[in-house]
Amino acid sequence: MTEDDIVASWTERVRLATERQTPLRIRGGGTKDWYGQVLEGEVVDTRSHRGIIEYDPAELVITAKAGTPLVEIEARLEECGQMLPFEPPHFGRHATFGGCIAAGLAGPRRAATGAPRDFVLGAVVMNGQGQVLHFGGQVVKNVAGYDVSRLLAGSLGTLGLILELSVKVLPKPVAEATLKFDMNAIDAVRKLNEWSGRPLPLSASAWCDHTLALRLGGAEAAVKAARLSLGGEVVDAVEAERFWSGLREQTDPFFAVLPPRAALWRLSLPSIAEPMHLAGPHLMEWGGAQRWWITDADPQTVRISAKQAGGHATIFRTGAAYDRNTSVFTPLAAPMMKIHRGLKAAFDPARIFNRGRLYPDF
Template sequence: MTHEQHIDSLRQQVLAAAAARRPLRIRGGGTKDWYGAAAAAADTLLDMRSLSGIIDYEPTELVITARSGTPLVEIEAALREHNQMLAFEPPHFGAGATLGGVVAAGLSGPRRASSGAVRDFVLGAVLMDGRGEVLNFGGQVMKNVAGYDVSRLLAGSMGTLGVMLQHSIKVLPRPVATATLRFAMSEIDALARLNTWAGQPLPVSASCWHDGVLTVRLEGAAAAVDAAIASFGGERLSADGADAFWTALREHSDPYFKDASQLWRLSVPPAAGALVLDGEQLIEWGGAQRWLKLPAIDSADTTDNALARAARIRASVRAAGGHATLFRQGAAGRAGVPVFEPLAPAIARVHERLQQAFDPAHIFNPGRLF
């Protein structure tokens, strides 16, 4: 089947679903099916894996363009050949991760605080809307009536605005030198140290504090990394040990992320102090991202208890100037707890207008985001 035939097949499925008001579950490799609100079992699957392949990659331009179903490992292998990378360090969460899933989920890895988020690197996109029209955003900038940069707006949209067909992503050279240092210190001391470093021209690209240990990654010019090592002190990890540590953190294969009844993602200002919450915390991004792991919850736990617990977590995080997301849930189920922070009325109206503009029949991943 040619690319044009693939697009026409997708269009026919979209038009049929819109006419019947039948929801479509847009899916790539399925490695992030658990993220966001659960899709209804009755939704019709729209499998994007056949829409695959790198369309254009010119290393000197630092841009790669590929179809949404392209495996993430294929993208990264092509970049590695030219000593380049996706600087936002996207998690795979499984072997089948695709480029479209990376953009739809909008999740970034340990380097996010120093390099930027997924949306910061999305330069262009091709999208099929709920009317079956193929829209191009980016290079030839096309904006909707509200004036949004739609190519970046798609990052984190969970596929609710349309069928993403291809993306153009900015890439960066791999750092010349890298080193990972480890320090024993309390949470309060770690947050103070990270905020002090953030105000200085230091090559800190990633950080993680957990259980009395602060781990910091340095990346950049060899002279800058060597100077930081001499200034920081601490214990230096081997290259293999450092790679294993940051990969496990990115992919949530680190033991911390195992056996949680609930895993909350807390987004707060980096300068926020320690959050006093029940559960075990892990801190990334210089203090801006904090994970909260709740212990096993009794199977008799009620929905009212779960909602009250979630309300306490969200209230504490809001008081610190941030918001909380129920990132993962154990076998006990979500018990009716909203995954994402409820939107303010004005922001909710913006979401409604966007959905009406792109998906008037409300067929794309309904309920997955809000």
């Protein structure tokens, strides 16, 4: 099928689903099927709509179809010494470009560079009426409709069927080094906040089990000066790559064993928040702003703890026997939910796209 045939067939499916008010489940490689609420509806597989449309390294922008494999995007950028700045996790070799943005997840570099939504410049989306809408552009200076494009990041496909995306990219750092420190959680939070206020080329951090890892990235002179200033033990480059990749893809030993009745919680907190002295393994990333917690505590206890610390909590993964009859994402305040419902009604009035994936009644 040609590109036009694929889009035309999707238009017909979307219009028919809207007419009948039957749900459609937008799916790329399926590597993040476990993330979010329920999976409902007939699958719309986006992988047939693939390919890089335009990439000019000098402009620092890549435009590609949503079904393009993420590995293909990254390989093309690698050829020119560039990268997706938010270091997106794949969670499997079939991850797609559109799925990466729809999930809105970022890796260890998030605290230094920004989230996926910060780099989306433009998008082509099919709404619930089967109309193809264009937002934003393919150059950094073009900001028309920019906020609409950013809404797609983290929407989990609930607003529409993403067809194309234009994303800003960045050069890869010339030099990198990873340092390791023996440090308790309290000192780690203090040090991370102290270092973040200094002109250091920090690109990632992680604390777990009395060890703080720090990744530096930038010009060789800057990385060398930071190494001398900070001290610590230099980690072998191969081992460092394995460690940061393990955090991004959650293949690190911390994530390996999830008890049947426990959940892996993702807590978003102020970086200065004191370590939470609660039962269960903890891991801190993003300068202390992201905390992972494996616990069998009830959701209310976890969410109250996160709120008291100034943040919120999300159920990321669950054990085989965990009771999933609870909201994965922290319930929104009424004014914010009203805005969400308004957006959903504007893009998908019949609620056919990824019904219930973000919120149970959304």
